[in-house]
Amino acid sequence: xxxxxxxxxxxxxxxxxxxxxxxxxxxxxxxxxxxxxxxxxxxxxxxxxxxxxxxxxxxxxxxxxxxxxxxxxxxxxxxxxxxxxxxxxxxxxxxxxxxxxxxxxxxxxxxxxxxxxxxxxxxxxxxxxxxxxxxxxxxxxxxxxxxxxxxxxxxxxxxxxxxxxxxxxxxxxxxxxxxxxxxxxxxxxxxxxxxxxxxxxxxxxxxxxxxxxxxxxxxxxxxxxxxxxxxxxxxxxx
Amino acid sequence: xxxxxxxxxxxxxxxxxxxxxxxxxxxxxxxxxxxxxxxxxxxxxxxxxxxxxxxxxxxxxxxxxxxxxxxxxxxxxxxxxxxxxxxxxxxxxxxxxxxxxxxxxxxxxxxxxxxxxxxxxxxxxxxxxxxxxxxxxxxxxxxxxxxxxxxxxxxxxxxxxxxxxxxxxxxxxxxxxxxxxxxxxxxxxxxxxxxxxxxxxxxxxxxxxxxxxxxxxxxxxxxxxxxxxxxxxxxxxxxxxxxxxxxxxxxxxxxxxxxxxxxxxxxxxxxxxxxxxxxxxxxxxxxxxxxxxxxxxxxxxxxxxxxxxxxxxxxxxxxxxxx
Ligand SMILES: Nc1ncnc2c1ncn2[C@@H]1O[C@H](COP(=O)(O)OP(=O)(O)OP(=O)(O)O)[C@@H](O)[C@H]1O
Ligand SMILES: [Mg+2]
Numbered sequence: 342x343x344x345x346x347x348x349x350x351x352x353x354x355x356x357x358x359x360x361x362x363x364x365x366x367x368x369x370x371x372x373x374x375x376x377x378x379x380x381x382x383x384x385x386x387x388x389x390x391x392x393x394x395x396x397x398x399x400x401x402x403x404x405x406x407x408x409x410x411x412x413x414x415x416x417x418x419x420x421x422x423x424x425x426x427x428x429x430x431x432x433x434x435x436x437x438x439x440x441x442x443x444x445x446x447x448x449x450x451x452x453x454x455x456x457x458x459x460x461x462x463x464x465x466x467x468x469x470x471x472x473x474x475x476x477x478x479x480x481x482x483x484x485x486x487x488x489x490x491x492x493x494x495x496x497x498x499x500x501x502x503x504x505x506x507x508x509x510x511x512x513x514x515x516x517x518x519x520x521x522x523x524x525x526x527x528x529x530x531x532x533x534x535x536x537x538x539x540x541x542x543x544x545x546x547x548x549x550x551x552x553x554x555x556x557x558x559x560x561x562x563x564x565x566x567x568x569x570x571x572x573x574x575x576x577x578x579x
Numbered sequence: 580x581x582x583x584x585x586x587x588x589x590x591x592x593x594x595x596x597x598x599x600x601x602x603x604x605x606x607x608x609x610x611x612x613x614x615x616x617x618x619x620x621x622x623x624x625x626x627x628x629x630x631x632x633x634x635x636x637x638x639x640x641x642x643x644x645x646x647x648x649x650x651x652x653x654x655x656x657x658x659x660x661x662x663x664x665x666x667x668x669x670x671x672x673x674x675x676x677x678x679x680x681x682x683x684x685x686x687x688x689x690x691x692x693x694x695x696x697x698x699x700x701x702x703x704x705x706x707x708x709x710x711x712x713x714x715x716x717x718x719x720x721x722x723x724x725x726x727x728x729x730x731x732x733x734x735x736x737x738x739x740x741x742x743x744x745x746x747x748x749x750x751x752x753x754x755x756x757x758x759x760x761x762x763x764x765x766x767x768x769x770x771x772x773x774x775x776x777x778x779x780x781x782x783x784x785x786x787x788x789x790x791x792x793x794x795x796x797x798x799x800x801x802x803x804x805x806x807x808x809x810x811x812x813x814x815x816x817x818x819x820x821x822x823x824x825x826x827x828x829x830x831x832x833x834x835x836x837x838x839x840x841x842x843x844x845x846x847x848x849x850x851x852x853x854x855x856x857x858x859x860x861x862x863x864x865x866x867x868x869x870x871x872x873x874x875x876x877x878x879x880x881x882x883x884x885x886x887x888x889x890x891x892x893x894x895x896x897x898x899x900x901x902x
Contacts, residue, residue: 411782427766430766441766
């Protein structure tokens with residue numbers, strides 16, 4: 342269980358998160374909301390990149406007490422809105438860069454990395470340098486990084502950004518299958534409501550830093566407040 | 580461990596240089612090549628910091644001065660062999676490099692460069708005020724009419740032997756960096772270069788790996804300074820001015836920081852080119868104009884420097900990265 346308790350973050354006068362609480366119990370859950378709603382800020386708090394009032398507890402561990410790199414060793418993985426593949430490293434080395442910081446034998450790590458590459462379907466390009474990857478390969482490599490080393494919590498910030506409809510569908514299938522791999526619970530941010538509806542059992546909706554809805558995805562999406570705040574903006578775009 | 584094509588060429592050339600260069604070169608050239616090798620060691624340090632971590636260090640020649648100072652100081656104070664003096668000098672430079680890194684750890688880009696430049700300036704002032712030990716009394720070891728002998732390594736008593744010795748030290752320095760690059764440190768550095776957030780999210784202890792990079796770069800500068808001290812026997816403060824550190828860094832960019840060949844080109848440009856121009860009757864200051872033009876060229880059209888272009892001629896993919 343991922344328990345967020347009264348998270349509050351201010352940037353100068355701007356309240357980016359305003360006493361946001363939510364307890365995610367589903368294997369895959371979503372966070373949605375319009376631009377600037379505070380979705381990425383929430384992930385940054387859980388990662389430890391921002392300090393916040395309130396608490397973050399995952400499976401009984403108080404994450405606020407760990408430094409950012411210690412959270413990763415504990416089992417936190419995340420991807421960023423802009424993918425963060427090291428251009429100097431091959432696909433495989435990008436995964437090793439995470440495994441390096443975990444405990445366990447080399448053989449275990451090698452087997453684990455092989456599984457992650459196989460799961461995401463990028464075994465064939467494992468020796469390709471990061472700089473030579475296309476957008477989809479980068480997103481897949483990012484996902485493979487996130488499932489390296491038996492994680493407990495995986496956070497994906499707009500994992501389908503820049504992908505075609507078919508690619509998004511394939512990525513969605515992979516994300517949905519992550520809980521079958523081990524103990525990890527997954528949090529996904531995306532603007533693609535179809536994707537969220539497909540893979541997330543629970544969803545948190547933020548708007549202007551406030552929680553405007555939380556619960557089973559279908560119920561949340563039917564909520565009039567959500568329609569007004571979030572889907573209304575979608576309609577404006579269209 | 581896998582050896583790449585450019586790595587293989589490098590090893591063969593290094594072996595050739597170690598065997599042949601000291602036999603071919605005579606007189607003054609032996610000393611010039613030895614100091615070129617010393618500066619190549621320092622250039623390697625600045626180069627890998629720049630290419631692998633994206634950090635600009637403008638104090639590298641100043642740090643060479645520290646290595647040289649400690650090596651000379653130990654030589655005149657105790658009866659230790661050259662190796663011990665060289666290694667202690669390099670280790671102390673490394674520690675100093677790490678300490679100097681501490682205030683710089685939270686800074687990036689231009690601010691980091693400015694901090695290192697201030698360090699270079701501070702070192703210049705200290706060296707100018709206290710000079711380098713020459714066998715005199717006291718802590719600073721500077722006497723007016725002293726010129727105590729600098730002991731050399733057993734295998735490098737002659738100038739030719741010492742050049743060979745310096746080349747071996749430089750080769751070991753290259754291998755040290757290459758070994759790091761291919762291990763967990765290299766992967767951590769690559770992530771830090773991508774972004775610190777990405778590194779932290781991958782569990783990399785950013786402070787530790789950055790400090791270690793400064794230490795390694797300092798170690799190479801210290802080795803370079805010690806080798807220079809062993810070659811010349813005396814060091815002069817003017818060698819280690821802050822402007823020299825800036826020039827060396829500019830040439831690292833020109834030479835190409837990602838490749839072993841880059842450090843060689845950097846050192847040759849730095850140490851040999853001005854002398855050659857002088858021999859040909861061209862004003863050595865004109866070298867700075869050439870370097871400036873070359874720097875512009877590198878920044879605008881050749882991000883991997885001359886070494887990148889040379890490897891690019893031989894292989895279409897080599898220019899990419901895997902040097
Ligand atoms: N480091 C920062 N300094 C100042 N303001 C910030 C900072 N990071 C985010 N903000 C502001 O906080 C608010 C929430 O930003 P956040 O990135 O969490 O939005 P988001 O929900 O992820 O939006 P998007 O869908 O556009 O990614 C925005 O108004 C943003 O401008
Ligand atoms: Mg965002």
